[in-house]
Amino acid sequence: xxxxxxxxxxxxxxxxxxxxxxxxxxxxxxxxxxxxxxxxxxxxxxxxxxxxxxxxxxxxxxxxxxxxxxxxxxxxxxxxxxxxxxxxxxxxxxxxxxxxxxxxxxxxxxxxxxxxxxxxxxxxxxxxxxxxxxxxxxxxxxxxxxxxxxxxxxxxxxxxxxxxxxxxxxxxxxxxxxxxxxxxxxxxxxxxxxxxxxxxxxxxxxxxxxxxxxxxxxxxxxxxxxxxxxxxxxxxxxxxxxxxxxxxx
Ligand SMILES: Nc1ncnc2c1ncn2[C@@H]1O[C@H](COP(=O)(O)OP(=O)(O)O)[C@@H](O)[C@H]1O
Ligand SMILES: [Mg+2]
Numbered sequence: 066x067x068x069x070x071x072x073x074x075x076x077x078x079x080x081x082x083x084x085x086x087x088x089x090x091x092x093x094x095x096x097x098x099x100x101x102x103x104x105x106x107x108x109x110x111x112x113x114x115x116x117x118x119x120x121x122x123x124x125x126x127x128x129x130x131x132x133x134x135x136x137x138x139x140x141x142x143x144x145x146x147x148x149x150x151x152x153x154x155x156x157x158x159x160x161x162x163x164x165x166x167x168x169x170x171x172x173x174x175x176x177x178x179x180x181x182x183x184x185x186x187x188x189x190x191x192x193x194x195x196x197x198x199x200x201x202x203x204x205x206x207x208x209x210x211x212x213x214x215x216x217x218x219x220x221x222x223x224x225x226x227x228x229x230x231x232x233x234x235x236x237x238x239x240x241x242x243x244x245x246x247x248x249x250x251x252x253x254x255x256x257x258x259x260x261x262x263x264x265x266x267x268x269x270x271x272x273x274x275x276x277x278x279x280x281x282x283x284x285x286x287x288x289x290x291x292x293x294x295x296x297x298x299x300x301x302x303x304x305x306x307x308x309x310x311x312x313x314x
Contacts, residue, residue: 066092066127066128066223067089067090067092067125067127068089068113068125068256068258069088069123069125069126070086070089070109070113070123070125071087071123071125072122072123073085073087073109073119073121073123073124074086074119074120074121074280075112075117075119075120076120082104082105082108082280083105083108083109083112083119083280083281084279084281085122085280085281086105086122086277086281087282088109088282090256090258091256092223092256093250093254094256094273095247095256095257095258095270095272096258096259096273097266097267097270097271097275098110098260098275098277099261099262099264099267099274099277099302100262100278100302101262101278101302104277104279104280105280106228106260106277107151107228107229107260109260109277110148110226110228110258112124112132113126113131113146113226113258114131114139114143114146114148114226115131115132115139115143118132126142126224127145127223129142143168144168144172145220145222145223145224146226147216147217147218147220147222147224147225147226147255148217148228149210149214149217149226149227149230150228151228151229151232153201153206153209153210155201155209155213155216156201157201157202160197160199161196161198161200161201161204161212162188162196162197164201164212164216165187165197165212165215165216166181166183166184166219167216168216169183169184169219181197184215184219187215188212188215190215190218190248190252191211191212191214191215191245193208193211193212193215206233206234206238207238207241210238211245214245214249218253218255221253222255223255223256224255224257224258225255225256225257225258226257226258226260227246227257227258227260227261229260229261230246230259230261230266231261231263232261232262232263239265239266243266243270246259246270247269257270259271264302267288268292273286273287274286274288274291276291276298276299276302278298284296284298291303297309297310
């Protein structure tokens with residue numbers, strides 16, 4: 066069982082964002098995809114749940130071709146693949162409990178009581194026990210991120226995709242979120258894909274890190290391998306030295 070993107074190409078108008086992007090994520094692993102702003106990290110992630118379809122190439126999740134999946138099948142797939150959005154994306158007019166229970170209410174077999182129970186359990190897992198009746202506006206940015214996590218795990222997905230889970234957070238909150246990503250894996254056994262431009266987070270939470278550059282995976286390896294890599298783009302990225310990457314100053 067795995068997630069596999071094979072030679073994925075995706076353009077918007079004349080802008081070619083992915084140009085032969087290939088990566089495989091095995092069951093039980095946490096893999097981070099790093100890269101500069103606007104290189105196509107979110108675009109890559111959206112292919113995994115069929116929010117975007119490749120122009121060319123293939124996307125496979127557990128042996129199923131997501132790029133060709135009919136819409137109805139995609140809904141089923143998404144119960145299995147939780148998505149933690151970049152900006153938490155909570156509905157401001159709903160309580161925290163209603164936000165977390167969103168995906169559960171679409172499952173016909175689930176009673177109100179079992180939804181409430183599951184919501185409480187998910188909030189407990191992200192250390193927000195008893196937050197059901199609060200509104201998104203009443204809680205901090207870090208707490209909103211955690212609600213986003215709770216919502217993503219509510220349907221007990223096998224996979225969790227995290228889009229920039231620590232962007233814009235202070236170092237202490239970042240450490241809390243990183244710990245949570247590791248806990249999701251440890252306690253729930255989920256396979257994780259983390260998009261980030263934070264090297265420290267990537268190295269902390271991942272088994273493997275892949276650098277997305279110019280539409281392709283420029284380098285991938287364990288954090289140790291990446292730290293030791295002598296590729297100039299990798300060095301430029303991890304040392305924060307754009308001049309090595311050939312970018313204009
Ligand atoms: N739905 C879309 N329509 C048009 N352009 C898009 C769309 N989604 C992303 N892009 C463009 O693709 C590029 C990569 O975007 P994105 O994956 O969001 O970058 P990042 O690596 O920061 O997550 C950007 O130039 C963005 O403007
Ligand atoms: Mg993004």
